[in-house]
Amino acid sequence: MTHDPLIPAKAGTQAEPAAKRKGRLGSRLRGNERGKNNLAVLAPYLWLALFFALPFALVAKLSFSHSALAIPPYAPRLDLSHGLTGLADFLRGLDLATYRRLASDRLYLLAYLSSLGFAGLSTAILLVIGYPMAYGIARCRPRLRQALVLAVILPFWTSFLIRIYAWIAVLKPAGLLNQALHLIGLPSVTLLDTNAGVVLGLVYAYLPFMVLPLYAVLERQDESLIEAAQDLGLTPRRAFWRVTVPLSAPGVAAGVLLSFIPMVGEFVVPDLMGGSRTLMLGRTIWTEFFADRDWPAASAVAMVLLATLVVPLVLVQRRRAALLP
């Protein structure tokens, strides 16, 4: 994505695949003790430590701090000039106060639920739009197929922000959409700065993340399986539901995860296309961080978001791993 990497909402997005990868690598290392001697095995761990574990630890530490009138605006700060006493003082200063505040303030809970709602609804719409798209592309002649896949990827070559601004130009009260509606004699619609606008923006922004994994599984699907199902007495429609759909489950899972998880923490779309009352976590984190300068609160919100997304994923992964022989 082309989001500003400074936007803390992305914490949840990037942490997820990294966390999954960590689980896989861990089990591989356990299964292959000799690999420990191999430096090449360490490289991904180093990468994980530098770009996932360390930032994660920093955000976690921040979430246990207090906001303070200082630069940077939190306390306690780790001061090692006094040696170990400094570390001890620092550790004593950390507590769960921010989390307690989070739990007691209904606004945070509402923001979580609302974010999950936006992401859930948008994911459902994405699936309904994306599946037929991917299926259609996978069934095309090879040359047309390549062109269509390219068309799905093409928007990535333009800045995400510019594309969202283009949507604003389309949707604004006197924008292209309403001009077109006016021309054919229909009443104008208000989409910009509404929740519907946010869903529209999310669906638009994440469509490729749904279509591409679905396309990947559907394109590889063995045509003779569908023929076998029809040969055994299923109509083409029933063969689709009984064979094509179940066999595309891995693609559905990948598409849902790739769109749902970043959408929960999405900031740009709700900020630019949503109304003032659109409640999404990405904005909450941004507000805490930049407007209120409450870095610990922003970090705690991000930590809870990460936990709500990663913990179920890890559990699902465990169960799937246990089912495999």
Add this chain to the structure above:
Amino acid sequence: MSAPLVRFEGVTRRFGAEAAVDDVSLEIAEGEFFALLGPSGCGKTTLMRLLAGFEAPDAGRILLAGEDLAGVPPHRRPVHMMFQAYALFPHLSVARNVAFGLKAQGRARAEIDARVEEMLALVKLEGLGGRKPDQLSGGQKQRVALARALAPAPKLLLLDEPMAALDRKLREETQLELRTLQRQLGLTFLIVTHDQDEAMVTADRLAVMRTGRIVQVGPPAEVYERPIDRFVAGFLGEVNLFEGPDGCTGVRPERMALSRAEPKAAGRLPGKVAEAGYLGDRTVYVIEAAGRTLRAAQPSGGDAFRVGDAVWVSWPATAVMRLAE
């Protein structure tokens, strides 16, 4: 033989300008094991797919038990197919694969279970109903595919290169098993293969195809011993060709006799053993005789010749096959 179950009447199927099946007329009797034999690209698979309903003829018609199949979709044809790579549903257990066609027919649960048991016993896979296809060996997969196609009791079973994925020893066993099974069930089997041994071992009658046309139809012994032309003679085994003033003739290597003294046979040539290949049950000799290279196969146990020996090659008049170009 009873009334024809299948009747092709002047069937043509074109792909672009090329006719994959070119004006084919053919009858297959009820209860017959029929083989379509030919090199790859000869149209045999297309002919089978026309029968299954995955292709529609551009000209001519196909009758099944006297009824025109035109416009009948694959799922409504009482014809089941065993696919070349088996096309087992990877997401379903063996039992549910076998039950697939029965479920599509809307049979009662108890009936389905009983039939699945019966079919698994028939192909000697008792107790493997709970496995997934990827937990089976190649030979087991092949038998699941067979059980799945047989379970809904088709009028006609189509087998598309059913042994192509098996190793040689297993293939030979399976060919005879398939023959026995067909005899037990009394069903009509149509097998498509490029392997002449497979066609000859299994089939009551076979049709040799070339470039979309049927060249010769008959029982294996008849086609082998009285091939219509050089192509059929060469495709169904080895043949020594003689170009004469009144056309081309051929003699099978096993009809060639070798002797040290001049024989009194209708055809004879003096020559020299150029190569000898011992195959256990027989030895194949390459003989240089009168400027040509002949092959002669001699059963083991008789006189053995060495490379360089002077020999007479001879053959009876009944062994001479008259061959069209």
